[in-house]
Amino acid sequence: MQRRVFLASMLAVVVLGALVTRVIQNQYYYFAAYVILQYVVLATAWNILGGYTGYVNFGSAAFFALGAYTSVVLIKAAAAPLVVLVVAGGLVSGLLGLGIGYLTLRLRGVFFAIATLALAVVLQTMFINWEYVGGARGIYIIRPKTVPFFTSYVEFLFAVMVVLAVVAVTVAWWIENSRVGRGLAAIRDNEEAAECMGVPTLKLKLVATTVSGVLMGVAGAPFPYYVTYVEPSSAFNLDYAVNSLAMPMIGGTTTWAGPVLGAVLLGTAQQVATVTISSALNLLIVGIILVAFVILAPEGIIGLVRRVTKGKRG
Helix, strand or coil: CHHHHHHHHHHHHHHHHHHHCCCCCCHHHHHHHHHHHHHHHHHHHHHHHHCCCCCCCCCHHHHHHHHHHHHHHHHHHHCCCHHHHHHHHHHHHHHHHHHHHHHHCCCCCHHHHHHHHHHHHHHHHHHHCCHHHCHHHCEECCCCCCECCECCHHHHHHHHHHHHHHHHHHHHHHHHCCHHHHHHHHHHHCHHHHHHCCCCHHHHHHHHHHHHHHHHHHHHCCHHHHHCEECHHHHCCHHHHHHHHHHHHHHCCCCCHHHHHHHHHHHHHHHHHHHHCCHHHHHHHHHHHHHHHHHHCCCHHHHHHHHHHHHHHC
């Protein structure tokens, strides 16, 4: 019953997203909503490894940018359609997640976090020196002029990101409610005890890094068509690493709903600040809100609501 309700709600989100494109004409709303939905995917992907498993990943920007640059290569080489870009971006980033996971998941705590941060630096240096994708100066990408059933390509990108966000959340929900999720929770709580109980910790951690990498790459794949100009500093922007970590922590890391809630609330606040004040304040907003939640509600909004509800029942 619970599964049917969840799947029905996800289908309703997709239908609602399609209906929105027939009602709203202002193109800015699609640009802003695209960014928020993009962060839903990134935050959900980060939470699979950082929240469910307890391995903090500072390399989100690396997987996101790899998905974006995979698209750049395929657009330049074969003018590949968006669906191919999304699949390829997810596969390449997933393979990177699998490889990096195999090499680094024996590290724990701050050592693993530093390794993922170093990954982003190494990849950014590589793309800065790769002339085929524009190098340090960047590369322009021309969007298709028309797309069936949509009045603009921006509306189409918004609809695509709605579907990707629903897929990401569905994957996270399935993991949370499966044996895989229970195994990841055991690793998060006490990895040594989980190993003693026969939990295949390395295998489950590799699943988490691979799935997380796939979803981050999928989020980055449409990026070249969204910005139309890709350069290393924008693809590897610090915002992606900070937001993908902060949003689950603000919403709550132990459930699939936490990253979604955090991404919608914080992403909306950033978009409003961009329009009314300045985009330069985005990281300041994230920092202030994150510090406040770490002090006042370390388990995030979901955890705070559960604690208050439990207190009232008691």
